[in-house]
Amino acid sequence: MLNAQNKILIITDAWHPQVNGVVILLSALVESLGRLGIDSQVIHPGLFPTLPLPKYPEIRLSLTPWRFRSHMAQDPSQQVHIATEGPLGLAARSYCSRREVPFTTAIHTKFPEYTNILFGTPISWGYGYLRWFHKPAQTTIVQSKHQADELTERGLAHLRVVGGGVDTQRFRPQDRESRDKPLLLYVGRVSREKNIEAFLNLAIDAKKAVVGDGPDRHRLQEAYPEVEFKGYRKGESLVHEYAQADCLVFTSKTDTFGLVLIEAMACGTPVASFPTTGPLDVIRPGVSGVMDSDLEEAVSQALLLDREVVRTESLNFSWESVARRFADIHRIEVSQGFD
Structure with missing residues (x-):
C-alpha cells in the first residue's frame, strides 16, 4: 500500500x-x-x-x-x-x-x-x-x-x-585554459583510505592538482611540493576545477560509487581509475573513461577520449x-x- x-x-x-x-x-x-x-x-x-x-x-x-x-x-x-x-x-x-x-x-x-x-x-x-x-x-x-x-x-x-x-546544469563544460602539459586532478578526502599516493606517484609528464582536505594533507603537501593542493572547493569554483582538468584520476579502492566520477564527466572531463566497485558501475570503458590495474595506462588512454562524448555519457545519471x-x-x- x-x-x-x-x-x-x-x-x-x-x-x-x-x-x-x-x-x-x-x-x-x-x-x-x-x-x-x-x-x-x-x-x-x-x-x-x-x-x-x-x-x-x-x-x-x-x-x-x-x-x-x-x-x-x-x-x-x-x-x-x-x-x-x-x-x-x-x-x-x-x-x-x-x-x-x-x-x-x-x-x-x-x-x-x-x-x-x-x-x-x-x-x-x-x-x-x-x-x-x-x-x-x-x-x-x-x-x-x-x-x-x-x-x-x-x-x-x-x-x-x-x-x-549529478546536476548536469550546474556541472557543465566551460571554456578551457591552454597549457603546455595535461592537468591531472584528484578530488576527494586526503586520507589513507583513498589511496591518493597512487595519484601523486604517477610517472606522467603532467601537472597535478588535489582538491579536498583531510588528515594526510600536511604530510603529503610536504612530500610532494610539485603538486598543487587546493583544499576544498565548492560551487562554481569546484565546477571550474573539473572543467579545466584534462583527466580526473580516481584512486580509491574502498568507495561504493564515486560521485566525483560523474561530476567530472558532466564537465566533459574523462576519468581514469582502477577497475573497482564504483567505477565499474559508472565508467563506460573507452567512452567516458578508462579502468586499468595499471593506473598510468588508464590515465594515458583517458587523455585521448572525446570530451563531448564524455559529457553526453553523464546525462544518463x-x-x-x-x-x-x-x-x-x-x-x-x-x-x-x-x-
Whole structure:
C-alpha cells in the first residue's frame, strides 16, 4: 500500500558542514524528493552537542544521540530511513527495533575496509557489524550493482540499488585554459583510505592538482611540493576545477560509487581509475573513461577520449531517477512531476 502522507524521516551521522560524498548524495536526494512532492525531515549531528571523530576533526558525532526521539515523536506515521551506522544511526535502529517501527537503511561506504586501513581492525569484524546493524531493516539501500554483489557474498540481504546522480546544469563544460602539459586532478578526502599516493606517484609528464582536505594533507603537501593542493572547493569554483582538468584520476579502492566520477564527466572531463566497485558501475570503458590495474595506462588512454562524448555519457545519471527509486523502495506515492 502506498503511503498517502508522502513524508520520510532521514537519520544520518553525515551532514553539513561535512564535505563528502554521503553528504552530497543525501542533500541532493532531499532536494530531489522535494521536487517530487515528498517532504523530508533530516535528523543530523548539528541538532545535538558533538565531538570530533578521531583523525577526522571535520566530522563531528552526536554526544546525545538518544535525544533524537523527540524529533521522532513529532510524526510517528512517516517513513523512516537510517542512512548511516554511527551514533545517531544506532540510536534510531534501537528505537525502531524496540517499538517495531519499520525502517530502511543504507550502506554508503566500505566501512570494514576503512577501519582496517585506518585502525587495523579485522575486515571480518566490520562485516559482522554491518550484518548485525542492517539485519532488522526492511531494505538496505546500496549504491551500485557491484557493491550489492560484494555485500551479498558477505551475508547481507534485502539489498536494493539506488545509485547516485549529478546536476548536469550546474556541472557543465566551460571554456578551457591552454597549457603546455595535461592537468591531472584528484578530488576527494586526503586520507589513507583513498589511496591518493597512487595519484601523486604517477610517472606522467603532467601537472597535478588535489582538491579536498583531510588528515594526510600536511604530510603529503610536504612530500610532494610539485603538486598543487587546493583544499576544498565548492560551487562554481569546484565546477571550474573539473572543467579545466584534462583527466580526473580516481584512486580509491574502498568507495561504493564515486560521485566525483560523474561530476567530472558532466564537465566533459574523462576519468581514469582502477577497475573497482564504483567505477565499474559508472565508467563506460573507452567512452567516458578508462579502468586499468595499471593506473598510468588508464590515465594515458583517458587523455585521448572525446570530451563531448564524455559529457553526453553523464546525462544518463539524474537525481530524479535516484529520487524515484528511493521513493519506490519506501512505497511513497510521487504526487507531482520533477519541476
